[in-house]
């Protein structure tokens with residue numbers, strides 16, 4: 053959300069205001085009864101959100117009691133995010149960092165080093181499902197990656213921050229509701245003076261997510277097809293929750309699938325009478341289009357909501373996904 057320069061300016065302003073506050077406290081005859089929250093100079097609690105779904109959640113649960121700084125800019129695929137020095141410095145100041153261990157290795161490492169006591173790992177709030185293995189021969193297509201250690205070449209390289217579970221937990225609204233509740237508790241602990249507000253908004257957000265979960269469950273109950281072929285395997289939780297089968301062309305959004313994997317997916321798609329191959333907003337649809345052509349299917353966009361949707365928010369993007377799935381899976 054915030055550009056480097058505006059973040060720097062904001063930090064400088066925060067520093068100046070902190071000085072003014074200290075001066076005022078030293079000279080004032082009586083206390084002002086200021087809020088005991090740490091973080092933002094305007095008295096609001098500073099929350100840093102690693103990627104869009106958590107940014108949305110932090111804004112909902114935090115309301116006007118927080119300022120939310122996002123680490124991933126809109127339109128940026130979050131997995132390979134690298135943090136700027138200003139963003140890393142910001143982690144030293146913030147009251148809470150909401151992240152999901154396993155989505156962004158750079159964030160996992162920065163939280164460990166700079167905000168270990170203020171990290172909220174949303175994955176700890178839910179029952180996770182096992183990660184998909186990289187498909188044999190999957191090749192990383194990303195160029196100019198200098199971050200040594202990032203999982204590459206079909207995940208053959210062992211990465212210190214690899215996790216054994218699928219980290220895309222937000223694509224199951226029932227699990228995401230549990231994250232909302234947990235985030236409300238963490239904010240209440242970080243800023244006890246306003247605990248009631250955090251808990252109230254967390255409950256409201258969890259209720260909205262539970263309602264969305266009900267819509268998806270109902271909307272996907274009577275579909276004649278249940279296999280979804282996706283560009284990258286982000287939809288494991290959605291599949292798990294609504295009893296669909298995900299067939300991912302690749303695990304890594306930037307990986308190029310091997311010819312063998314493509315042939316394998318084509319075979320499954322034909323067998324399952326798949327008529328739609330799903331592409332996603334931030335990943336090139338080229339491979340999916342070739343596959344669709346080969347099996348006589350069409351393509352449609354299914355949004356993994358890894359970044360802020362161009363229109364609407366998390367809730368409306370999930371409802372668009374429902375409509376897309378209903379058309380593709382021939383649901384009644």
Ligand SMILES: [Zn+2]
Nearest residue numbers: 131220286358
């Ligand atoms: Zn992903």
